[in-house]
Amino acid sequence: xxxxxxxxxxxxxxxxxxNKHFGDLHVLKDINLSIDQGEVVVVIGPSGSGKSxxxxxxxxxxxxxSGSIMLDGQPLPSEGKALAKLRADVGMVxxxxxxxxxxxxxxxxxxxxxKVRRQGKSEAEQKARALLDRVGVGAQADKxxxxxxxxxxxxxxxxxxxxxxxxxMLFDEPTSALDPEMIKEVLDVMVDLAGQSMTMVVVTHExxxxxxxxxxxxxxxxxxxxxxxxxEKFFTDPQTKRAQDFLSKILTH
Amino acid sequence: xxxISEFFSEYDGLQAFRTTIYLTLLSAVFALxxxxxxAVMRVSPVRVLQVIxxxxxxxxxxxxxxxxIVFCNLGLFLQLGVALANKDSNTFxxxxxxxxxVLGLSVYHASFVAEAIRSGVNTVPLGQAEAARAIGLPFxxxxxxxVLPQAFRGAIAPLGNVxxxxxxxxxxxxxxxxxxxxxxxxxxxxxxxxxxxxxxxxFAIGFVILTLPVGVLFxxxxxxLAVKR
Numbered sequence: 001x002x003x004x005x006x007x008x009x010x011x012x013x014x015x016x017x018x019n020k021h022f023g024d025l026h027v028l029k030d031i032n033l034s035i036d037q038g039e040v041v042v043v044i045g046p047s048g049s050g051k052s053x054x055x056x057x058x059x060x061x062x063x064x065x066s067g068s069i070m071l072d073g074q075p076l077p078s079e080g081k082a083l084a085k086l087r088a089d090v091g092m093v094x095x096x097x098x099x100x101x102x103x104x105x106x107x108x109x110x111x112x113x114x115k116v117r118r119q120g121k122s123e124a125e126q127k128a129r130a131l132l133d134r135v136g137v138g139a140q141a142d143k144x145x146x147x148x149x150x151x152x153x154x155x156x157x158x159x160x161x162x163x164x165x166x167x168x169m170l171f172d173e174p175t176s177a178l179d180p181e182m183i184k185e186v187l188d189v190m191v192d193l194a195g196q197s198m199t200m201v202v203v204t205h206e207x208x209x210x211x212x213x214x215x216x217x218x219x220x221x222x223x224x225x226x227x228x229x230x231x232e233k234f235f236t237d238p239q240t241k242r243a244q245d246f247l248s249k250i251l252t253h
Numbered sequence: 254x255x256x257i258s259e260f261f262s263e264y265d266g267l268q269a270f271r272t273t274i275y276l277t278l279l280s281a282v283f284a285l286x287x288x289x290x291x292a293v294m295r296v297s298p299v300r301v302l303q304v305i306x307x308x309x310x311x312x313x314x315x316x317x318x319x320x321x322i323v324f325c326n327l328g329l330f331l332q333l334g335v336a337l338a339n340k341d342s343n344t345f346x347x348x349x350x351x352x353x354x355v356l357g358l359s360v361y362h363a364s365f366v367a368e369a370i371r372s373g374v375n376t377v378p379l380g381q382a383e384a385a386r387a388i389g390l391p392f393x394x395x396x397x398x399x400v401l402p403q404a405f406r407g408a409i410a411p412l413g414n415v416x417x418x419x420x421x422x423x424x425x426x427x428x429x430x431x432x433x434x435x436x437x438x439x440x441x442x443x444x445x446x447x448x449x450x451x452x453x454x455x456f457a458i459g460f461v462i463l464t465l466p467v468g469v470l471f472x473x474x475x476x477x478l479a480v481k482r
Contacts, residue, residue: 087386091387094384098381098383100399102403111385111388111398112389115398116388144481147481157384160384160388161388
């Protein structure tokens with residue numbers, strides 16, 4: 001714990017010696033990662049490397065076996081109201097959007113602010129409409145999720161997370177379920193968000209986004225963080241064999 | 254066809270069917286409330302609640318309804334003295350038996366309601382609950398605002414089946430002296446065994462008139478209210 005003590009005090013999000021198993025599979029191995037306020041960290045790596053699990057562990061959708069995760073200086077509560085309160089401060093965007101299927105787009109965005117933050121309905125709706133406009137789906141406010149395209153749904157999901165005024169946003173492969181022509185509209189919103197110094201953890205296969213918006217690239221393989229570097233350095237001069245191998249496979253096309 | 258006019262004039266068959274409807278609707282409301290609580294216990298993360306919910310369903314669902322209803326009268330009322338009506342009232346016996354029957358029917362059908370709702374919960378993708386938790390909703394609010402509204406829509410068809418079964422099962426209340434439709438039928442058959450089949454026919458048609466629209470309504474509702482994904 002001695003050498004990691006510095007990590008926990010500096011970062012907005014700080015993971016220390018985090019381990020996690022799924023049965024026999026050791027999905028997270030001694031993960032140490034600190035993310036500063038306003039930093040955009042992109043996590044890349046081959047399938048099954050544990051990057052999604054890492055992302056989901058930060059708001060405890062996946063409990064961890066050992067180690068600690070601190071958010072804004074506080075350890076993650078394990079259960080109940082305290083955990084719910086923490087999750088309210090962490091925005092999450094899923095691969096499969098997960099918009100509430102029985103609620104309109106506007107209701108999707110106002111549910112958290114009204115039921116968790118206890119804002120008034122009109123105040124929440126006003127803010128929701130502004131957020132929906134900001135991500136370019138303001139005209140769809142009264143429709144249901146199933147009536148929207150994947151790209152539109154994912155932008156609504158981003159607005160839903162932003163409505164809670166999160167301290168950090170987690171993106172778990174936000175464009176992996178999208179048709180190619182819709183990927184850009186979602187990435188544009190994310191680049192915009194990064195430009196406004198939102199703290200972001202982004203699990204993605206979009207190398208273009210990593211180059212354009214990330215402050216740091218974290219490369220994971222087999223449950224471990226193998227390499228961390230600034231994007232330009234990582235893509236042009238990867239230090240580890242594993243990263244070189246991975247990049248050679250994806251960047252040649 | 255004088256037996257049909259007797260059904261209305263001498264036996265007050267309409268009043269009997271009205272009692273059947275009251276029994277059914279009241280029991281349906283209580284069964285829905287109890288069943289929802291039991292279903293929530295079964296899907297809760299608390300082990301003790303899960304065990305209680307599961308035990309309730311398995312014990313009550315596998316007990317014959319006649320036994321449950323007779324127990325309400327002989328066990329709860331006569332032995333333990335649980336009365337559900339004012340003892341000084343002139344209509345105490347009728348009221349008490351009716352309410353005990355509602356209690357028995359509610360408790361019994363709640364187990365089927367709970368299973369219908371739980372099957373509805375299974376139609377809601379896990380991601381819905383994850384998204385609700387991710388915006389900071391605690392467990393009960395996640396259920397109330399996200400999971401249960403979708404679960405009920407997915408459970409409409411099986412809930413309709415429970416309501417139809419409940420309507421017909423309400424005839425068991427006659428064993429503790431509630432004068433619902435089947436009780437009146439027994440009296441009519443005793444007095445007019447010569448027109449046995451007509452009497453049976455009248456009551457069978459009566460129940461079909463009650464239950465057929467329920468089936469049609471619930472089927473159309475389950476299509477109309479289905480959550481589009």
